[in-house]
Amino acid sequence: MMSTHAQSAGPVDAALAGPAVIAARDLRKTFGGGSVVAVEDANFEIRPGEFISLVGPSGCGKSTLLRMVAGLLDRTSGSLTVHDAEVRGPHHSVAMMFQKPTLLDWRTSLENVLLPTEIAGRVTDADRHRAMDLLELAGLRDFAFSFPTQLSGGMQQRVALARLLQTGADILLLDEPFGALDEFTREHLNVELMRIVGEVNATTLFVTHNIAEAIFLADRVFVMTPRPGRIAGIVEVPFERPRPPSIQQGAEFNALVSRVRQTFGDRG
Amino acid sequence: MMSTHAQSAGPVDAALAGPAVIAARDLRKTFGGGSVVAVEDANFEIRPGEFISLVGPSGCGKSTLLRMVAGLLDRTSGSLTVHDAEVRGPHHSVAMMFQKPTLLDWRTSLENVLLPTEIAGRVTDADRHRAMDLLELAGLRDFAFSFPTQLSGGMQQRVALARLLQTGADILLLDEPFGALDEFTREHLNVELMRIVGEVNATTLFVTHNIAEAIFLADRVFVMTPRPGRIAGIVEVPFERPRPPSIQQGAEFNALVSRVRQTFGDRG
C-alpha cells in the first residue's frame, strides 16, 4: 500500500472546495418522446482536476450523460453547466474519446493526431512536434507514419488517446476507451492516462465496465443504475494520485471494489 | 475462501497421472517463411478434464497455438498429438470457439447450435432436443427461434458456447470468447462454463486477456511471452472446481494474480 487517507490531497476536500467545472442540476434526458428515460435527476458537481469514473450496467445511460456534457446531445430538462456556462453544443474546452478508435483510415497516426488542430485552424511545426511527442508518450513513435489498418486494435486506441490530448481541452471525456485492449496494455495506458491528466490537470470523466479500473483511476466513482438511468451512489477513493498498479492488491482497494459492487446490488 | 489445497482433487496430481490428451513437443510455428516466429519450443502435456488458461500480451501466439491444436494451421516443426495421434487437420474430438460469435445470420439460435451436427451427418430429433437443452443451459430457451441479429452480443456468445458444446467434442478450445462482454455477464458465463465443462468432463484450453478470469477458471495458467511466442511459465491454481466468484476476493487468489503478473514481468 503506497498512499493512505492522511497523505492524500483528499478528493473529499476537492469536492467541497473550488468552483465546479461541470455541474448538473436535475439533469434529465429522455428518448422517443419520453418513452425511454435514459438519464433521470442527475445532480453532481465536478471540481477542476478531478477524475471521475462512471460505472453501471449496459444501457444505464453512461454514454448519454457523456454526450450531453460534450454538447453532442441536448438535454430534455434540468441544467448542465461547463465552466459556469450552460452547455449548448460542442465546445473547445471539452474533448471526447469514443469506445471505438474512430480513426480515419486514410491518415497516418500522426495526421490523425493532428486532426483536431487542423479543424481548429492552421497546423504549425510546433503542433507537429507536440503530436509527435504525444505519440511517443503513447509508445507509438515508431508508428507515427503507419496507417490505422497497419496497427493493432490496442495501438489504434492509443492513437485516439494521443488525439484526445492533442485537442488541448481541459475536460476529457472517455467512453470505455480501453475495452478492446488486453489487460497489460490496458494497465499500462491507465497508468499513463493517470500521469498525463495529472500533469495537465485535466478534469476527466471516464466510463468503464471494469470496476477495478474505475477505482484505480478515479477520485470518485459514480455508480449508475438503469431504467431510468440514475446515479445510485458515489464512492470516494481515498488514495492520492498517481498510484502504482500494485495498489489493486491491497485490502482497502478490495473493500472499495466490494462497496461499488454493493451499490450495484442495492439498486441494479 | 471456499476451497483449500487439501480438499482439491489436485491439478498437480492430474498433471502427473493419466495419459496426455494434448501433448506438444518442441512445437514451433513461423510465418512469412520464417521471418515471424509465432510459437517457439512449446512443450506441454494436458491431462483429461484439465482446464488450461492461456494468457499473454497481444500477438504472442495464443491464437496460433489454439489453431494448431484445432488442426486449422500446420506446424512448422515439432510434434503435436491429440489423443496420442499427430494432428493433421480438423478432427472431431476438438471443437473451437472464436472471439467473435461467428453465428450465421440466417439461422435461428437453435439452427446455429445444430450446425455441427448437420455437418457431421443427419440431424435426429434427439440432436434437436440436446440442442434445446444446451440453449436452456445458456439461459436462451426463450430465444431458440430468434435470429442472431435479434440477440445482444452477450446472448450471441452464449449461442456460440451452446454450439461448441453441441459438437460433442471432448476437447474445447476457446479463443477470448467473452472479450466483448461486460464484467457482469462475463462473470455469469464463466461460472456456467466452469459448471458445464465439469459436467461433461471436457479438456479445455481457454485464451483470455483477463488474468483474474484465467485464474478463476483454470487448473493451470500458461503464461506466454511474445516474439518469439514461448510458454514462459505455468502457474498452478490449487482450488477445486467449481468455484464461487467470491473466491476472487481472497488473499490466496490475489497472490496467484501477482504470481502470474510476475511471470509476465520476468519475461514480457
Added chain:
Amino acid sequence: QDLTTVNAVMPKQRSANYFPLIVGEALGYFEEEGIEVNLLPSDTPIPFVNFLRNGQADIAMLDSAEVLQAVAAGVDLRVVYEVMQTAPDGIAVSGESDISDVEQLRGETVGLVSDRDRVTMQIALDARGLTEDDVTTVVVGEAGPTLAAAFRDQTVAAIAGSGPDWLAIQANGIPVSLITPEEVSNKPGNTFAVAAGTLEEKGDAIEGYLRAWSKGMYVATFAPDVVAKIAQDAVPEEWEDPEFGQQYLENAIRLNVSVTDTLGGLNADTWESIQPGMQKFGLIEKQVAPSDFLEPGPVEAANDFDRAEVEQEVEAWRDANM
C-alpha cells in the same frame, strides 16, 4: 461574307444518297445563294414536322405519309419540292424469289422495314384483294446486315419499305426486284417541306437551297463521273469498295433525278389519289386538299438557273480536278 444557315433535317447521314447536296456543296452552289446547309441527320421516332414547328429545322425531308398525317392533324405545312420522285414506298422481293406479284403473298410472311411501312403493305395487299390477316408480318429493321440477310436468305417472302432501303443491298450484289402494285407506286416520293411561316421569313434562303439542290441533281444527268469523284471525296466510307460505291451512286442517281421536266415538280393528282387508301387504313383521319399544302412557287424558283452555265462550270471543274 455572311451566309444564312439553313437547317435541314433528313433521315440519314451525309451520303451519296443525298448527292445533290454533296455536289452543291462541292461546286459552291449553296454559297452562291448565300446560304450554308446545316445537315441534321436524325434517326429518331420524333416526327420531323415537330422540328419544323419548334424552329429547330427550317426544312425537312418528309415522306408522303408524314406530310398527309401532319396536314390532317392541322399542322400548317408547305410542301415545296419533291425529291426522289422515283423512290416511293413499295414491296420488294429477293431477285431469286418465285414471287412476282403481291397476290402470291397469301399465307406468307411479309417483312416491314419499320412499323411505318405497314400502311404501304396494307394498300398493296388491298389492291390484290388481300388483307393484313392473309399474311404474317414481322418488322425486320432498317438498312444494314439484318435487312440484307432477310433478302439474301429469303427469311421473309417480301419486304415493304422505300427506295433508299434497298439501295445498299442492291449495290452489294444481292438481287432485289420490286413487285409494287400500281396503286402504291403511283404515289408521291419524298418531299421537302417547310412550316408556312418559314416561307415568309426565310423564303429567299429556302428558294436558294432548292435551286442549289436542283443544280446538284442536274449535274448527275450529264456528268455522273464528276458526281462520283465528288461523292468519293465527301464520303470516302462509301467507296472503300469502289465497285460498291459506283453501284450505290448509280442507284442513288436513279432515285434522285426527277422524272418531271421541272426538277422537284409537284403533282397534285398523285397526292389526291393516295389519300383514300391511307384513310382506309387509319393513317389519316380525313382527306385534305393538295392545294392546302402544295406550294409550287419555290419549285419554279428552283428551276430558274442556266443549265448551260452549269455544264460549263462542271467541265471546268473536271479539267481542274480529274
Added chain:
Amino acid sequence: MKDHLLSRAVPLAKHLLVFAALIAFWEAAAAIGLIDVILLPEPHQIAASIWDLYVENRTIYRHFFITLYEALGGFLVGGALGLALAVGSSLNDSFRRYVSPYAILLNVTPGLALTPIVIAWFGFGYSSKIALGAIVCFFPVFVNTLIALTRSDAETLEMFRSMGASERQIFWKLRVPSALPMIFAGFKIAITTALVGAVVAEFSQATAGIGVLMQRLSFSLDMSAAIAALLSMSLLGLILFTLIELLDDRIVFWRRAARMDAVSRKRRARWTGEREKQSGKPQGRRRST
C-alpha cells in the same frame, strides 16, 4: 393498428404533395411557354393519353406484357449466366483470370452495337430481345456474386473448417447464404438493365412491345401518348425492380427486422407443432433441416 396506418399514411401524403407540386410546376412552366409543348406536352394531356392507353382503348397491355416478358426472360438468362460464371470463377482462379477480361469487354461494348449480331443469331422474334437483355444484364450479377462468394468472413470460415466441414458444405451452408444480400443487390441493377436491353433491341427491330408502341405513337404525331408509353416503360422498370425487392425481402429475410420476426414465429410454431405430433405418435418422422 391505427397508429401503424397513420404512420404509413402521413409520409405517403407528403410524397403525393411533393409530386403534385412538381406537376403543378410543370403545368405552369408549359403555360407560360418555358417548355415546348409540341415536344413535351403538358401533364394534363399526358394524363388524358394515359387514360386512353390504359382504359379507353386498352392498347398498351399487349405491348406492356411483351416487353415485360422479354425483360424478365433476359434477366433470367443473363442472371443465370452471371451466376454460373461467378460460381465458376469463385471456385477456380484460372477460370476467373481468363473469363473476367471477356466479361469486362462484353460489359463495355455498347449493346446497341451488338443488335445486328444478336438478331442474326436469334431472329426477329422475342428471343433476340431476350438475348440482348441477357447480354447487357449479366455483368452486375457476375461482379456482385463473384465478390460476395470470395469474401466470406475469415473466422466463420475457420469455424466451419474446425467442424470438419467439406468444401461443398462450406459452399452451400456458408458462402451462398452470406453472399445472398449482395447477389440480390446485383439482381436489382440487372433487372432494370435487362429492360434497357430489351427496349434497345425493340428500337432496332421489333414487331411489338412498348418500344414499338412508343415509336408508332410518336410517328403519328401523338407526343402525349408517346410520353405516356415512355412513362409505361418507367412503370415497367419500377414493377420489375419492386419484384426483385420483394424477393429480396423474402429470401434475405435476416436483413429486415419485421420479416425476421415472422420467420422466427413460424419456425417456433413448426417446432411446437412437431412436438405435439410427436407426443401423440411416438416414433416421430426424422427430417433433416
Added chain:
Amino acid sequence: MTDSSDLGPVPPGGRTRGVIARHVAILVTLLAAWEIACRMGWLDPLFFPYPSAILVGFWRLYVTQGNIWPHLGLTMAEVLAGFLAGSALGIALAVCVGLIDRLRRYLKPYVIVLEATPRIAIGPVIIAAFGFGWTSKTAIVMLVCFFAPFVNTLNGMVGVEPEKVSMFRSMGASKLQTFRKLMLPSALPEISAGLRLAMASALGGALVAEFIASNAGLGVLITQYTGTLNMSSAFVCVLTLSALGYFIFRSMEELDRILVFWTDRDRTARVSRRRLASWRARMGDDA
C-alpha cells in the same frame, strides 16, 4: 446498386509473363476459330466478317484512310464531357441529398424511376428539347453517367460511422470540414466504384446519342458502315469502342488502387514509407 465493380484482387501471378502469353494464346485461338468458322461457312460474314478482313480494316481506317480519327476524337470528347458532367452532377446531388436527410426521402422514388427508364427512349425527347448540337449528346451521356455515382456516393456518405460524425462534431468541426475531411474520403471507395460503372456505360450512351442524331462520331461511322454493309469497317469501329472501354475501365481500377490506397495492405505500407520520407525531408531526421 453494386457496392463495387471491380473483380477483386487479381489472383497471385496475375501479371507474370506466362499469364500474359496464355492470354494472348487464348485470344489468337479464338480469332483463328472465328476465321476458320467463316471460311467453312459456319459464320455469316454479313454479321461476322473475317478476322483477317477486320485486321485489314484496322490498317485502312487508322492508317491508309485515317478517317476514324476525327470520329474517335469526337466520340471521346462527348464521352468525357458527358462522363465528367454526369458524374459530377450525380456526386454533387448525392452530397446535397446525403447532407440533407429530408431531400433523400423525397428524391429516391424519382431516381429509381429515372434509372428504370431505358435511356434510348429518353434520347429522342432530349434531342427534341436540346436540339441537334453537342449539348443533347452530352446530356444523354450525362444521363447515363448520373445514376451509379449518385447511388454509390449516397451509400458511402450514409455509411459513415455515426461515431466518427460525433467525433467531428465534438471537435467543433464545421459542416464543410466534416464533409471534406470525413464524408468524402469515407465514401471514396464507393464513389470510385460508381465512377467505374458509369464509365462502362458512357460509351453506350454516346453511341445512342450519335445514332439518334449526329453528323460525326463513331456511332455515325458505324451507322454508315452497317448501312452500306461494310461490316469489316463497322467491326473496326465497334472493336475500337470495346478496347477503349476496356482500357479505361482497367485504368480506373488502377487509379482506384492508388486513390483508395488504404484498403490494400501493400499500398498502405508504401504510402506510409513515403510519408515518413517526406517528414524527414521537411522536419529533419526527427522520426
